[in-house]
Ligand SMILES: C[C@H](O)CC(=O)C(=O)O
């Protein structure tokens with residue numbers, strides 16, 4: 001096993017629990033702390049990627065271009081990454097993000113739809129950016145199917161493809177077999193992005209590493225959608241114990257988690273009953289807050305809404321189904 005490259009996504013996946021309200025001052029404090037702790041890649045974008053600020057996904061308090069530029073100026077060694085979901089973000093926003101200082105783009109699609117990402121990879125490479133593929137909701141498909149999709153991204157110019165456990169639904173063997181299949185089939189790097197809904201984000205990241213993952217994601221204090229992601233400071237400590245620390249200062253990361261990000265957090269993401277339901281039912285982690293709001297509005301237990309969304313195999317971009325399901329449950333047209 002070799003030491004993985006770590007991408008911290010507190011300032012992107014963490015934007016979901018922050019309800020996209022990060023300020024430039026907060027972003028600078030977090031980016032500076034991560035940079036000083038030796039984290040090589042810091043992702044900064046609206047939780048749903050470039051141009052995610054909208055009625056459907058939640059409006060940002062501060063323009064993401066401003067946030068990207070703010071992070072960029074305080075980083076001495078770290079590179080700034082942005083997330084782009086084709087269909088939400090466009091090439092225009094990607095070019096703006098690059099002008100604001102982004103050097104890496106992570107292009108995310110539902111794990112069956114890699115073909116919609118081709119022009120985005122080609123454009124990113126033309127801009128001279130590192131381009132990473134993000135196959136979301138990867139628990140829903142077999143390793144073989146993921147290989148087919150990852151090959152499309154590789155052919156389009158991806159430098160790395162991630163297996164993304166968006167629902168935090170995988171167990172270690174699921175993470176292992178998916179990463180292993182990609183490693184065996186591709187000539188580029190492979191990454192793994194965990195969510196902690198079933199309490200195994202660190203275990204799954206280690207299983208991915210054992211299967212050959214070159215890149216892993218984390219968030220300070222686990223600040224991410226659903227029950228959050230693998231906590232970066234915890235991942236760093238575990239990797240250090242395995243003699244696989246890629247150059248991270250674990251004390252600085254622990255301090256950043258405790259004193260920089262924790263005071264900003266509206267709540268501590270953890271495997272609460274609703275988050276466990278997300279992992280158990282295999283639902284997109286970002287649906288958590290939307291389902292809780294819909295549940296409150298219509299007097300329905302969010303777990304019932306989430307379970308029904310899992311049964312319908314809802315994926316990213318189908319946030320409008322959450323209200324539909326809550327309304328149907330409230331009207332009694334679905335069994336509870
Ligand atoms: C837009 C999503 O939040 C991307 C992601 O982090 C995931 O699918 O997980």
Ligand SMILES: [Mn+2]
Nearest residue numbers: 013166193225
């Ligand atoms: Mn995520």
